[in-house]
Amino acid sequence: xxxxxxxxxxxxxxxxxxxxxxxxxxxxxxxxxxxxxxxxxxxxxxxxxxxxxxxxxxxxxxxxxxxxxxxxxxxxxxxxxxxxxxxxxxxxxxxxxxxxxxxxxxxxxxxxxxxxxxxxxxxxxxxxxxxxxxxxxxxxxxxxxxxxxxxxx
Numbered sequence: 001x002x003x004x005x006x007x008x009x010x011x012x013x014x015x016x017x018x019x020x021x022x023x024x025x026x027x028x029x030x031x032x033x034x035x036x037x038x039x040x041x042x043x044x045x046x047x048x049x050x051x052x053x054x055x056x057x058x059x060x061x062x063x064x065x066x067x068x069x070x071x072x073x074x075x076x077x078x079x080x081x082x083x084x085x086x087x088x089x090x091x092x093x094x095x096x097x098x099x100x101x102x103x104x105x106x107x108x109x110x111x112x113x114x115x116x117x118x119x120x121x122x123x124x125x126x127x128x129x130x131x132x133x134x135x136x137x138x139x140x141x142x143x144x145x146x147x148x149x150x151x152x153x
Contacts (some may be wrong), residue, residue, distance in 0.1 A: 030065055043088075047121075052100035055092045056146075059085050059139070060113040069118040073129055082135045089138045093145060100149070107146035114139045 031039065039061065043054035062085045070079035092106070100106070117139060121132045 009088075011028065030068065033060060033065050036058050036061065036065075048095070049101045050094045052092055052146075053089050053102040053106045055095065056106040056109050056113075059088045059092065059142075060109050060116075063113050063117050063120075063135075063139075067116065070120060070124060070128060070132075078128070079131050082131050085135055089142045092142050103117070103146060107143065107150050110143040110146055114143050 020070055039054070043051060043058050046054050062081055066078045066081035066085065069075075069081060092110075114136065117136050118131065121129065121136060124132055
């Protein structure tokens with residue numbers, strides 16, 4: 001029995017070790033403006049059951065874009081992007097009442113997005129912190145709601 005467990009563990013080890021590198025690479029590939037518009041349109045026109053995940057994906061991508069803009073010194077553009085993030089987070093909040101698919105995936109992605117925004121908050125100057133903190137508070141609230149929805153099922 002022990003040898004079977006060891007063998008199963010050894011077989012799963014490459015999968016366990018490859019996951020963090022994949023997650024780190026997700027944030028490296030930011031879409032261009034056209035791809036971002038396509039994602040926004042896809043989320044708006046999606047089946048209501050799919051919108052929660054698609055809006056979460058959109059929030060994640062836009063948070064990464066805002067973080068890059070902020071780190072590049074384009075604070076005004078980052079603020080505008082974070083306002084869009086807040087608007088989409090509100091849509092996720094409203095959409096949760098419907099019977100959403102992939103809630104667990106949305107919860108995991110929102111957790112990662114909140115974490116990344118927290119990293120940007122720590123790197124931000126004092127002038128930029130208010131917008132980031134407000135957005136992080138909104139994302140944390142949505143994450144908590146997604147988590148509650150996951151455990152409700």
